[in-house]
Amino acid sequence: MNGRRGLLSAGFGALSNAELIALLTLTSVLLGVSAAVPLWPALHSAFVDRLAGDHVLTNHPTFAPTDVLDFLREKSPAVSGTLHAAHWSGLLSVFLQMLFAGGIVAALGRPGPFAWSEFFSGCRKNLWHNVKCFLLFAVLLAGIALLAGGAWWAGRKIYEDAPPWSDGWLRWRLSVAAVALLLFALSSLLYDFARAARRRDPGARALRAYASARRLLTGSFWRSLGVFAFWLVFGGALVLLLPGLEWWGNARSWPAIALHTILQLGVLAVRSAVRVGAWGSLLALYDERAAFIR
Helix, strand or coil: CCHHHHHHHHHHHHCCCHHHHHHHHHHHHHHHHHHHHHHHHHHHHHHCCCHHHHHHHCCCCCHHHHHHHHHHHHCHHHHHHHHHHHHHHHHHHHHHHHHHHHHHHHHCCCCCCCCHHHHHHHHHHHHHHHHHHHHHHHHHHHHHHHHHHHHHHHHHHHCCCCCCCCCHHHHHHHHHHHHHHHHHHHHHHHHHHHHHHHHHCCCCCHHHHHHHHHHHHHHCHHHHHHHHHHHHHHHHHHHHHHHHHHHCCCCCCHHHHHHHHHHHHHHHHHHHHHHHHHHHHHHHHHHHHHHHCC
C-alpha cells in the first residue's frame, strides 16, 4: 500500500462485501426492534388516529415537541421498560461486535471472494480473544476517564478565581477534550490492531496482541491516526446527514412514511458500511506492516 490513499482505497474496496454490511445492518435492526417492543402499545394508544400523531408525522414546529413530552410523562412506565430493554440490547450489541470482529479479522481483505465459512469460523475461534481484548480496552478507557476527570478538576481549581473576561478556563477545557479524544483514538487503534493479531497468529494471547499492536502503531502512527480520523469524520457526517434529511420532512402519506422508514434503515446501513470500510483500511495496514512486527 502506498500511504493513506492506498489504505482508504482498501477500505472503500471492502464495501463491495454487501452481504457483510447487510448482516451487520440486520443485526442492528433486530436489536433496535427488540428494545422498542415494550413501547409499541403505548405509542399506538397515544398517537394512532390521534391529533398528537398527526402533529408528530407532520413535524409540527410547536405541537410535536409538546406532544412528545406529554407522551414521555404520561407513559413513563412504558418508557422506563423500554429503557431497560435498550440497556440489555446495548449489552448484547457489544457482545455481537466482539463476535463479528473475529469473523471480520479472519475473512475481510483476503485474496479472492469473501468466504462465509471463514467468517463464521473466525467468529467462533476468536471470540474469547476478543473478549479479553475488550476488557483491556475498557481498562484503557477507564484510565482516560480518570485522567480527563482529574485534569478537569485541576482546571476548575486553577481558574477558580480567574476574572470573568479570562478565557483560560475555556482553553483548558478544550485542551482536555482534545487530549482525551487523541487518547481515545490511540486506544481504539490499539484495540483494533490487537484483535487483528489473530489474522497472523491464530494462537496470539491478548497481552501479546496488545504488545504487537503497540509496535505496529509506533511504526505507522500518523497513517493509522489519519485513517481513524477519516472514517470517524467521513462516517460521522454520513450518519448525521440521513437523520437530518428525515427531520426536515413530514410523513403525512404512506409513501412519505415509507421514505422516512427507508432513511432510518439507511442510517443503520451506512453505519455498518462505515464499520466495514474502517476495518478494510486497518486490516490492509496490518497486513502491510505484519512483516515488521515481531
